[in-house]
Amino acid sequence: MRDILAKRLKQCRKEKRLTQNEVAIYCDITEKAYQNYELMTREPKLEILRKIADIFDVSIDYLVGRTDKKQVNK
Template identity: 45%
Template sequence: MEEFPKRLKAIRKEFGLNQEEVARDLGLSAGGYRLYEQGKGYPDVPRLYALAEYFNVSVDYLLGRTDRREVNR
């Protein structure tokens, strides 16, 4: 899952947000979210889906399984 931290950080920056803003919006601690971007912690499944929804990308994109960002509906 080494792709996950890179993609999470990159997409957050594309949105022009800092780590604290994303953490607050998703009800996470800033330190917990920071661990995700550092690759030292990973979200559980519900939080992974929440992150994907927040950034309007697919879970597969966040995990590096695809380069397509679109969410399949």
């Protein structure tokens, strides 16, 4: 799961054309903290993961590899 999360965080960020700092600002964390998530030296707390999913417009399940569908059916 950790490898998938790191890969998908980076992929989604690049698709949205956001910098690590822009994502960090949105999530109210430091840029270094977000970098650690992409490097998987740290795992985000659920509250932060929810914010990241919101900014990337994907589900948390997608980010953590439980599904390959970016969005849940609404």
